[in-house]
Amino acid sequence: MAGVNHAVAAVASDAAGxxxxxxxxxxxxxxxxxxxxxxxxxxxxxxxxxxxxxALPVIGMLYFSFRSTDGGMTTxxxxxxxxxxxxxxxRMLNRGxxxxxxxxxxxxxxxxxxxxPTLVLLDVxxxxxxxxxxxxxxxxxxxxxxxxxVGYAPVFSFIYQWISTxxxxxxxxxxxxxxxxxxxxxxxxxxxxxxATLTQAAxxxxxxxxxxxxxxxxxxxxxxxxxCTLITAAISLxxxxxxxxxxxxxxxxxxxxISQSDVYLSVVVTLIILILTFVALFLVSGAGAQRRPGHGxxxxxxxxxxxxxxxxxxxxxSADVSDExxxx
Amino acid sequence: xxxxxxxxxxxxVQKGNVMTExxxxxxxPQNESDAGVVFANVTKSYGDREVLHSFNLxxxxxxxxxxxxxxxxxxxxxxxxxxxxxxxxxGDITIGGRSITRQPPRKRGIGMVFQHYSLFPTMTVRDNVxxxxxxxxxxxxxxxRRALKMLERVGLAEYADVFPNRLSGGQQQRVAxxxxxxxxxxxxLLDEPLSALDAKIRVQLRDEIRLLQQQLGITAIFVTHDxxxxxxxxxxxxxxxxxAIEQIGRPQDLYEMPxxxxxxxxxxxSSVVETVVAADGTVRVCGQTLPLLVxxxxxxxxxxxxxxxxxxxxxxxxxxxxxxxxxxxxxxTRTTAVADGVRITSQHAPGNNxxxxxxxxxxxxxxxxxxxxxxxxWAQDARTVKGDGDNGA
Numbered sequence: 001m002a003g004v005n006h007a008v009a010a011v012a013s014d015a016a017g018x019x020x021x022x023x024x025x026x027x028x029x030x031x032x033x034x035x036x037x038x039x040x041x042x043x044x045x046x047x048x049x050x051x052x053x054x055a056l057p058v059i060g061m062l063y064f065s066f067r068s069t070d071g072g073m074t075t076x077x078x079x080x081x082x083x084x085x086x087x088x089x090x091r092m093l094n095r096g097x098x099x100x101x102x103x104x105x106x107x108x109x110x111x112x113x114x115x116x117p118t119l120v121l122l123d124v125x126x127x128x129x130x131x132x133x134x135x136x137x138x139x140x141x142x143x144x145x146x147x148x149x150v151g152y153a154p155v156f157s158f159i160y161q162w163i164s165t166x167x168x169x170x171x172x173x174x175x176x177x178x179x180x181x182x183x184x185x186x187x188x189x190x191x192x193x194x195x196a197t198l199t200q201a202a203x204x205x206x207x208x209x210x211x212x213x214x215x216x217x218x219x220x221x222x223x224x225x226x227x228c229t230l231i232t233a234a235i236s237l238x239x240x241x242x243x244x245x246x247x248x249x250x251x252x253x254x255x256x257x258i259s260q261s262d263v264y265l266s267v268v269v270t271l272i273i274l275i276l277t278f279v280a281l282f283l284v285s286g287a288g289a290q291r292r293p294g295h296g297x298x299x300x301x302x303x304x305x306x307x308x309x310x311x312x313x314x315x316x317x318s319a320d321v322s323d324e325x326x327x328x
Numbered sequence: 329x330x331x332x333x334x335x336x337x338x339x340x341v342q343k344g345n346v347m348t349e350x351x352x353x354x355x356x357p358q359n360e361s362d363a364g365v366v367f368a369n370v371t372k373s374y375g376d377r378e379v380l381h382s383f384n385l386x387x388x389x390x391x392x393x394x395x396x397x398x399x400x401x402x403x404x405x406x407x408x409x410x411x412x413x414x415x416x417x418x419g420d421i422t423i424g425g426r427s428i429t430r431q432p433p434r435k436r437g438i439g440m441v442f443q444h445y446s447l448f449p450t451m452t453v454r455d456n457v458x459x460x461x462x463x464x465x466x467x468x469x470x471x472x473r474r475a476l477k478m479l480e481r482v483g484l485a486e487y488a489d490v491f492p493n494r495l496s497g498g499q500q501q502r503v504a505x506x507x508x509x510x511x512x513x514x515x516x517l518l519d520e521p522l523s524a525l526d527a528k529i530r531v532q533l534r535d536e537i538r539l540l541q542q543q544l545g546i547t548a549i550f551v552t553h554d555x556x557x558x559x560x561x562x563x564x565x566x567x568x569x570x571x572a573i574e575q576i577g578r579p580q581d582l583y584e585m586p587x588x589x590x591x592x593x594x595x596x597x598s599s600v601v602e603t604v605v606a607a608d609g610t611v612r613v614c615g616q617t618l619p620l621l622v623x624x625x626x627x628x629x630x631x632x633x634x635x636x637x638x639x640x641x642x643x644x645x646x647x648x649x650x651x652x653x654x655x656x657x658x659x660x661t662r663t664t665a666v667a668d669g670v671r672i673t674s675q676h677a678p679g680n681n682x683x684x685x686x687x688x689x690x691x692x693x694x695x696x697x698x699x700x701x702x703x704x705x706w707a708q709d710a711r712t713v714k715g716d717g718d719n720g721a
Contacts, residue, residue: 194445200413201448201504203433204440205460205511215459219450 058274065267077264081272089258089265096254099167103250104236106171111182111232115175116225119186120217121209124199130187137183140176145241148177156246170248174236181231189224190217230284234277363424363437363514363547364389365410370419372405372571379405381571382419389424390545392538393576394558397568398594403551406568407517410549412436423514434463439508440517444524446504447492453479453503454488460511478506481540498529505537509544516541516548522557534561555595559583567591585621589633589700597662598633599672602702605630611699614648614670614690621696630699636675638693641665647687654681665690 038046068074081090122129140148152173159169195217202212218225240252251273259266365387372380379402387393395403408414410421412433420429428436439460447456454475461471479485482502484495492500501521508516518537522530538561541548552558558565559579566576567590575587586592593600603611605628610617613632624630641651641663649665649672661678664671665688672690682688 193449197442197446198448200411200433201440201442201446201507202459203413204411204436204438204517205507206434206463207459208434211463216448216450220448222450 058271061267061271065264065271067264077268080265081268089262093251093254093258093269096249096251099249100237100251102166102168103171103174104233106168107174107178107232107236108229110171110175111178111228112225115179115182116186116218116221116228117213119183120190120195120213120221123187123190124195124217127196133183133187137180140178141180145177145239146245148173149242149245152242152246167248167250170243170246170250171236173242173246174232174239177239177242178228178232178235181235182228185224185228185231186221189221193220195220226284230281237273237277362389364391365515365547365549366420366422367406367410368420368422370406370409370421371417372402372409372414373417378417379571380409380416383572385566385573385576387547387549389547391563392541392548392550392561394550394552394562394565395568396552396555396558396565396594397574399553401568402571403553403568404519405571407519407549407551410436410515411438411440411517437514438517439511439513439515440519441501441504441508441521443520444497444500447500447507449492452489452491453484453495456492456503457507457510460507464511474510475506478510479503482506482536496529497525498533501525501533502536505540509540509546514547516546518548518550520551520553523552523554530557531560537561559595565595567594569594584695586633586698589631589698592633592698592700597636597673597675599636599639600631600633601670601672602629602631604628605699611697613692614667614672616690616692616694618692618694619696621698624699624701629702631702632697632699634672634692634697635695636662636673638695639672639674640676640691640693641674641682641688642691643682643686644689645687647689649688649690651682651684651686651688653684656681 037043065077066073066075068076122133156169156173159172163169198216198220199212202216207216237251239250240256242248243250244253244256255266255269258269365385367383367385370380370383371378372383383402383406385393385406395406397403405414409416412428412431416429420427422428423437447453448459451459454472457475457478458471461474466474476485476488479488482505484499484502484506487495487499487503492503495503504521521537522534525533534557537550550558550561559582562579564576565579565582567574567582569590575582575591577585582591582595586595592598601613603613605611605620605624605626606617607626609623609626610619611630611632612618613634618632618634620632641649649667649670652664652666652671654661654663656678659678660675661681662673662675663682664673666672667690674690
């Protein structure tokens with residue numbers, strides 16, 4: 001009897017989903033209670049150490065960018081960047097940045113059109129695929145980039161020949177190496193929102209898979225789609241090994257070239273990119289935080305009445321709109 | 329009296345089975361509104377493991393049938409086969425006489441309420457309810473009007489513009505119910521809809537579901553592992569065990585005339601007492617002679633199932649049992665007494681309590697009881713049986 005119970009539970013997809021969801025809620029509820037977490041002082045020290053560790057290289061770079069070759073301090077490296085007679089290196093960097101941005105856009109487009117819908121459908125339709133998908137999705141990280149390139153080389157010679165020789169084709173490679181991060185994010189969110197049950201609910205109400213995907217699953221995945229976009233952009237902008245070995249001209253490869261001729265300029269540019277990235281991150285995560293929670297626990301929450309309720313709904317709706325416009 | 333009871337019991341048990349098979353074979357579509365559901369020899373296997381074994385069930389138009397059983401008995405699987413979320417391995421399922429076996433879930437005309445967390449989190453309550461209408465291309469004004477009307481029926485109209493995560497569990501299930509019913513489905517499927525709720529809400533909502541189902545006259549299947557829930561709402565209950573229906577019948581019949589020991593044990597509370605069948609086919613428990621619902625040869629070692637409401641304790645210094653525990657349960661009290669290995673429970677009005685440790689005399693109403701043969705494994709047991717048998721006879 002127990003054997004049958006166990007086996008049925010293991011096989012029935014909804015049961016599996018429930019079990020996993022329970023695990024999810026336990027983790028949430030099992031977060032540190034206020035009584036056994038580290039003291040305030042300890043937390044502050046940990047936080048300070050963390051920030052110091054992160055900030056140290058940046059501070060070092062900043063200091064270095066104001067050093068002059070004779071050992072004194074100078075602002076000439078920064079001035080050079082904004083002078084009207086921009087050096088050749090800077091024009092090169094411009095091109096590299098343009099290429100990189102094109103690659104980012106195409107990678108994100110691939111993500112939205114192909115990767116995310118495929119992963120969602122795979123996860124919802126074939127929940128048992130998770131077992132091998134989790135392993136499969138590790139491969140792009142587990143395999144060193146240098147080995148990936150060996151595999152990519154013939155693929156890209158085909159792409160050059162039949163599709164395009166433009167720089168943006170590198171997006172095909174970056175679409176693959178960002179898969180693990182996209183899969184983990186999307187899968188966790190799908191599980192958290194109980195996607196299997198939502199899909200069945202939509203189906204029982206007459207919805208086909210396209211409508212289910214569009215009106216039920218993707219809206220619930222907004223948060224993780226935002227983080228996927230960020231991660232993908234970060235990977236595509238920061239990737240060096242593959243770009244270099246495939247002889248591409250991206251921001252990273254150009255930075256290396258510049259650093260060989262003018263190391264100060266490369267540091268200044270790196271700093272600017274870092275600052276822009278931080279600003280972008282704060283903007284997007286701020287936009288994400290304003291959103292109403294995606295899925296409730298159904299617990300005892302304050303229930304707005306009448307006018308108030310309408311306001312809440314309206315506020316939530318307008319927040320969504322602003323997110324979308326900002327996002328677009 | 330005992331013989332008549334047994335015959336009656338047999339007739340009722342058989343009637344349930346015969347009805348099922350007849351309907352499974354001979355049902356033809358009578359009219360459009362007929363939405364009876366028939367499972368005909370449905371099997372479902374995962375790999376080489378069969379979780380439904382030639383499952384037969386016939387549900388009439390407007391009837392509410394509960395699938396009741398312990399977890400893993402296949403009750404949810406049967407429901408999911410009807411919904412189309414699982415493909416059946418053999419047999420046929422029809423709604424209103426038409427086979428739906430090959431149809432995808434969205435074409436089956438079902439409305440389903442899930443255990444929990446099934447509302448679309450990114451839509452307001454109104455949009456959730458209107459979703460099914462939107463899918464079937466009902467105009468915006470029309471679908472909002474109908475959604476609001478259905479929300480009024482479940483008493484949540486004022487929450488129409490709220491997002492589901494602001495609602496309590498019971499409210500969420502009400503919305504789910506409204507969403508399932510607004511499209512006028514032919515069959516309403518309820519997959520343990522109340523099991524995630526507090527006890528009080530559970531009772532309240534289960535009565536509301538039953539009322540709504542009767543008002544709308546919709547065919548419904550209610551899956552639950554809670555026997556009290558099943559007894560309260562169902563027209564008929566199908567007790568499932570190991571992928572098949574053990575017994576199907578009206579709640580009262582199941583309770584009073586269980587066909588098998590499993591049903592007797594699963595439905596309602598019972599004291600299980602080991603005893604031996606006497607020569608005339610009765611058993612003796614605590615000095616009382618009780619008729620059996622099933623025929624078993626004399627001197628068979630059996631477990632009998634005795635309902636607590638049929639047991640009466642009277643306090644007396646020379647009583648054969650000692651009160652072991654008493655639990656006060658509001659409208660009644662359950663007292664358990666023991667005497668040389670026999671543990672028996674009585675359910676009675678809370679007024680006449682008997683304190684722990686007191687001696688009581690047990691009297692059992694001579695209602696026919698269900699018995700199950702105990703398979704012998706050890707020589708030790710055989711010797712015990714012999715001794716008891718002598719006492720009993």
